[in-house]
Amino acid sequence: xxxxxxxxxxxxxxxxxxxxxxxxxxxxxxxxxxxxxxxxxxxxxxxxxxxxxxxxxxxxxxxxxxxxxxxxxxxxxxxxxxxxxxxxxxxxxxxxxxxxxxxxxxxxxxxxxxxxxxxxxxxxxxxxxxxxxxxxxxxxxxxxxxxxxxxxxxxxxxxxxxxxxxxxxxxxxxxxxxxxxxxxxxxxxxxxxxxxxxxxxxxxxxxxxxxxxxxxxxxxxxxxxxxxxxxxxxxxxxxxxxxxxxxxxxxxxxxxxxxxxxxxxxx
Amino acid sequence: xxxxxxxxxxxxxxxxxxxxxxxxxxxxxxxxxxxxxxxxxxxxxxxxxxxxxxxxxxxxxxxxxxxxxxxxxxxxxxxxxxxxxxxxxxxxxxxxxxxxxxxxxxxxxxxxxxxxxxxxxxxxxxxxxxxxxxxxxxxxxxxxxxxxxxxxxxxxxxxxxxxxxxxxxxxxxxxxxxxxxxxxxxxxxxxxxxxxxxxxxxxxxxxxxxxxxxxxxxxxxxxxxxxxxxxxxxxxxxxxxxxxxxxxxxxxxxxxxxxxxxxxxxxxxxxxxxxxxxxxxxxxxxxxxxxxxxxxxxxxxxxxxxxxxxxxxxxxxxxxxxxxxxxxxxxxxxxxxxxxxxxxxxxxxxxxxxxxxxxxxxxxxxxxxxxxxxxxx
Ligand SMILES: Nc1ncnc2c1ncn2[C@@H]1O[C@H](COP(=O)(O)OP(=O)(O)OP(=O)(O)O)[C@@H](O)[C@H]1O
Ligand SMILES: [Mg+2]
Numbered sequence: 001x002x003x004x005x006x007x008x009x010x011x012x013x014x015x016x017x018x019x020x021x022x023x024x025x026x027x028x029x030x031x032x033x034x035x036x037x038x039x040x041x042x043x044x045x046x047x048x049x050x051x052x053x054x055x056x057x058x059x060x061x062x063x064x065x066x067x068x069x070x071x072x073x074x075x076x077x078x079x080x081x082x083x084x085x086x087x088x089x090x091x092x093x094x095x096x097x098x099x100x101x102x103x104x105x106x107x108x109x110x111x112x113x114x115x116x117x118x119x120x121x122x123x124x125x126x127x128x129x130x131x132x133x134x135x136x137x138x139x140x141x142x143x144x145x146x147x148x149x150x151x152x153x154x155x156x157x158x159x160x161x162x163x164x165x166x167x168x169x170x171x172x173x174x175x176x177x178x179x180x181x182x183x184x185x186x187x188x189x190x191x192x193x194x195x196x197x198x199x200x201x202x203x204x205x206x207x208x209x210x211x212x213x214x215x216x217x218x219x220x221x222x223x224x225x226x227x228x229x230x231x232x233x234x235x236x237x238x239x240x241x242x243x244x245x246x247x248x249x250x251x252x253x254x255x256x257x258x259x260x261x262x263x264x265x266x267x
Numbered sequence: 268x269x270x271x272x273x274x275x276x277x278x279x280x281x282x283x284x285x286x287x288x289x290x291x292x293x294x295x296x297x298x299x300x301x302x303x304x305x306x307x308x309x310x311x312x313x314x315x316x317x318x319x320x321x322x323x324x325x326x327x328x329x330x331x332x333x334x335x336x337x338x339x340x341x342x343x344x345x346x347x348x349x350x351x352x353x354x355x356x357x358x359x360x361x362x363x364x365x366x367x368x369x370x371x372x373x374x375x376x377x378x379x380x381x382x383x384x385x386x387x388x389x390x391x392x393x394x395x396x397x398x399x400x401x402x403x404x405x406x407x408x409x410x411x412x413x414x415x416x417x418x419x420x421x422x423x424x425x426x427x428x429x430x431x432x433x434x435x436x437x438x439x440x441x442x443x444x445x446x447x448x449x450x451x452x453x454x455x456x457x458x459x460x461x462x463x464x465x466x467x468x469x470x471x472x473x474x475x476x477x478x479x480x481x482x483x484x485x486x487x488x489x490x491x492x493x494x495x496x497x498x499x500x501x502x503x504x505x506x507x508x509x510x511x512x513x514x515x516x517x518x519x520x521x522x523x524x525x526x527x528x529x530x531x532x533x534x535x536x537x538x539x540x541x542x543x544x545x546x547x548x549x550x551x552x553x554x555x556x557x558x559x560x561x562x563x564x565x566x567x568x569x570x571x572x573x574x575x576x577x578x579x580x581x582x583x584x585x586x587x588x589x590x591x592x593x594x595x596x597x598x599x600x601x602x603x604x605x606x607x608x609x610x611x612x613x614x615x616x617x618x619x620x621x622x623x624x625x626x627x628x629x630x631x632x633x634x635x636x637x638x639x640x641x642x643x644x
Contacts, residue, residue, distance in 0.1 A: 160355040163322055166342040167349035168369035168416065175343075178368075182359045258359075 024241060031234035038231075049235035059236065062220035069131060069216060070199040073138035077195040080139070081146025082188050086180075088147070089154045100147075107144040114141070115208040122209065129211030137205045142195025146188065153187030186255035193251035197244055270334075271295035272424060272456050273319065278328035280314055280480075288314050289480040292328070296424075296458055297472075301450050303459045305467040305503070306477030312460040315477075316426050319458065321345050332424070348417030348425040348455075352432045354409045356401040362412050363388070363397030369420040387415040390449065407438040414446070418453065428460045443469055464504050468492070476500050496538065498628045501550040508556070508597045510549040511630060517542075522622050525549060529592030531571050534622035540629045548630040553600035555624035558587060560607050561615040570617040573597065575610055589616060 026040060031049055033042030053059045084103055088096055106114055118137050119128060127133035157180070165175035181188075203218040210219060217236055224233045273296035280289040289311050296302045304312040317323040318330060321342030329336045337345055348369075356365050366387050370380045388394055391411040401409055410430055417425050427446075431439045447470060450457055461467055467474045468488045475485040476499070484496045488504075495501035502509070515532060516524035523540065525547055526532045535549050561572070573589040576596065585606050587599045597618065610616065 158353070158355065160351050160353055161357060163320075163342070164349070164351060164355035164357070165368075166322070167320060167347065169343050169346070169372045169420065170368070171341075171343050174372055178372075179357055 027234050027237050028241070031231060031238040033231055036231060049231045052230075052232045053235045053239070056232070058215070059217075059220060059232065062215045062217050062236075063239075065131075065214060066200060066216040066218075069134050069138060069214070070196050072131075072135040073142055073199045074192050074196040076135065076139035077142035077146050078188055078192045081143040081191055081195070082150050082184070084143070085147045085150035085154060085187075086176075089151060089157075103147050104144045106141050111141070111202075111204045115205040118205065119208045128209060129214065131214060133209050134206060134214050134216075137209055138199040138202060139195075141202065141205070142198045145194035145198065146191030149191035149194065150184055150187040153184045157183055182258070186258040189254050189258075190251045193247050197247060200240060200244065270298070272298045272300075272333060273458070274329075274331040274334075275315075275319075276329040276331065278315075278318065278325045278330060280311075280318060280323065280325050287326075287480065289318075289325075292480070292482065294475060294482055294485060296456060298423075299454050299456055301457045301459065301470060301472045303461060303467040303471040303474045304477055305461060305464060305474050307462060307503070310477040311480040312462075312477050313428055314480075316428050316458060316460050319424075320347055320349050320426050346420075346422050348420070348422040350410070350413050350417045350425065350427040350430045352429040354401070354406075354413045354433075356409055356412055356416075358401055360400075361397065362393065362399050362401065362404070365401065365412055366397075366415045366419050369416060373420065383419055387419040390418070391415045391445065406434055407442060410434065410442060411445070414449065418449065418455065422455070424456045424458070426458050426460075429462070430459075431466065432461075432463075439466070446470065468504070474504075476503055478503075494538075495550070495626065498548055498550065501626065501628070506553050506598070506600075508549075508551045508553060510551065510591075510595060510597070512547055512549055512627075514540075514545055514547055514627075523547065523627050525625075525627060527571070527591065527593060528595060529571075531592065533571065533620075533625060535625035535627040536623050537627045540627055544629040546630040547627040550626045550628065551597075551620055551624060553586070553598045555620050556597070556599045557619045558589070558599045558601060558610070559617050560609045561617055570619040573616050573618055575612050575614045575616055577612055578606075578610055587616075589618065 030038065030040060030042055032045045032047065033039070034044035034046035034048065035042060088100055088103075091099075114137075118133075118140075122128045122133045122137075127136065161179055161183075162175055165179045166172075170178065201218055202216075203222060206214065206216050206219045207222070210216070215223070217240060221233045221236055224230055275292050275294050278289060278292045279287055281287045292311075292315065304315060306312050314323060318325050321337070321340065325338060330338055332345070332347075357368065360368065363384050366384045367380050370383060375383075384397070385394075388397055391414050393408060393411050393415065396404065396408065401412065404412065413430070417427075430446075431442050434442065443466060446457075446459075449455070450470075459467075459470060471488055473485060473487055474491055476483045476491065478499055484491055484500045491500060491504050495504065498509070501507055510527055512525035512527045512533070512535075514523050515526045518524070521537065523535050523537050524532050525535050527549075533549070535547070537547070540547060559570075571591060573591050576588040576590050578588075579586045580603065583603060585601050585603050587601060587610060589597050589599060591597060599618065
């Protein structure tokens with residue numbers, strides 16, 4: 001590559017990166033502003049918006065709801081997604097592609113359509129405006145991530161290991177628990193992180209399906225924007241960004257650790 | 268065989284419900300026996316072993332273990348040790364944990380597990396490597412761990428599917444000796460799969476030669492080598508010269524006089540050759556052929572004239588390739604120390620063998636056998 005080409009390449013990459021993180025560069029500093037105006041750069045620094053966030057019962061409830069719904073949805077998505085991935089991996093070919101496409105559909109269908117459909121489906125079941133309704137909806141949105149990441153890990157899993165486990169006297173459940181699960185754990189964990197992150201910033205389904213009791217952080221931010229322009233929203237946004245970052249880093253570290261324990265064999 | 272450990276009784280297996288990979292298989296494995304399933308690729312050796320292990324189900328027939336039909340018993344309840352070609356060690360467990368796995372699955376107490384694992388590791392000469400991970404071991408060491416894992420729970424029967432296939436020649440010889448020793452010391456019954464005939468000869472009490480899902484011959488190595496029942500077995504075990512010829516006579520003790528392409532007549536021992544048979548295939552082992560420079564000694568009236576094509580020195584022995592009058596090539600194997608220095612390419616030589624070392628198989632299909640001329644000569 002010529003020097004000019006290289007320069008062009010670097011500039012382009014830098015511009016793309018800047019474009020992607022520009023919102024963060026504005027939101028994060030502004031959340032520490034000492035003033036209540038959307039003024040950049042902020043005139044002074046303070047933690048007043050974080051204090052407001054912490055002290056507001058609305059925001060605290062929203063944070064709690066986000067955690068409860070996210071955790072429960074992630075748990076369900078991880079279990080079902082992992083089982084579905086193993087089923088797809090073991091299954092003989094016919095029907096396999098169709099089932100895979102069906103499982104992935106929440107990833108592809110516009111969320112608004114899923115939201116409308118779920119609203120109609122859940123209302124007669126009494127699941128509208130309930131925590132359980134949102135948990136199930138978010139589990140459906142998060143499960144495809146788990147299926148994809150677990151399937152990716154399984155492609156490096158040696159089937160003979162299951163036969164070896166059986167030859168050692170391990171029944172299917174023991175073989176799964178002691179041989180398969182430890183080896184596909186990196187896939188399960190990264191899928192779970194994606195599922196949690198999906199639930200964390202999901203707004204559309206919450207708007208349709210959630211009642212006043214199910215206000216989550218994104219929903220609260222949305223409502224806050226309509227009422228008053230308050231920089232508390234930016235503090236909440238910064239918290240969400242921090243949470244996502246921590247999750248992603250943790251997932252990477254965990255995956256690297258399991259891969260090392262597996263001697264690289266499970267990839 | 269009285270009271271065999273394993274009995275296959277008319278077993279048939281198909282993977283696609285159309286073609287029978289194993290059409291009709293019956294054989295027995297004696298207690299403490301080392302039986303090798305030998306055959307070319309795709310002949311059904313692995314399929315047979317996997318049905319015994321419980322990973323594949325037969326379509327028809329019974330598989331008896333100590334007299335009990337185990338066809339419906341899942342693999343993990345059969346109490347059979349299995350060694351896989353790919354080692355199949357659990358990569359997330361240490362060597363000691365791998366070997367402990369069958370015992371801990373069976374709920375043995377900790378102290379007992381520790382003691383038996385230590386003993387098993389010593390048995391395969393891996394003391395001190397218990398804390399390593401499989402990825403930190405060489406191929407040969409990994410296969411030793413797999414052996415220890417298959418033996419540690421003291422199964423009566425251990426199955427091995429080409430366990431040495433991925434190793435280089437020297438390691439293979441070393442582990443063969445190890446497996447022979449373990450078999451001798453533990454008295455365990457082993458069913459072993461390989462397509463390496465030398466390995467089969469070195470290890471086995473008996474060999475079952477497979478082809479296309481059928482056992483062509485089963486017996487002790489030497490019996491198979493010296494008395495193959497058909498050309499396939501003769502060709503698959505050991506080296507072999509094949510000469511086509513025509514039956515021109517039969518003497519009172521059953522030996523045949525066979526005229527080769529070049530016109531020379533040799534004598535041969537028939538195996539399942541019907542009286543009407545005309546065309547036969549002679550099989551002669553290279554080491555059974557006497558070879559002499561044409562001017563040196565007289566090998567007798569039966570001797571064949573030939574010309575040396577090349578001699579290849581291989582340390583302990585020399586392989587001499589000669590061309591017969593009809594153009595056919597024959598390989599002769601002679602001890603290197605006894606070689607006549609005049610056997611250079613182009614030298615004229617005489618070949619001879621005693622009749623019992625030339626085995627004649629019927630070579631004509633049905634057509635020639637039914638020909639009016641057959642047996643008429
Ligand atoms: N899982 C399977 N599905 C379909 N066909 C199979 C399967 N396994 C084996 N076969 C077929 O069955 C036949 C016997 O295969 P098998 O693996 O038993 O042979 P093998 O003697 O072990 O050969 P190799 O020496 O190559 O291991 C082959 O024709 C093979 O293609
Ligand atoms: Mg095989």
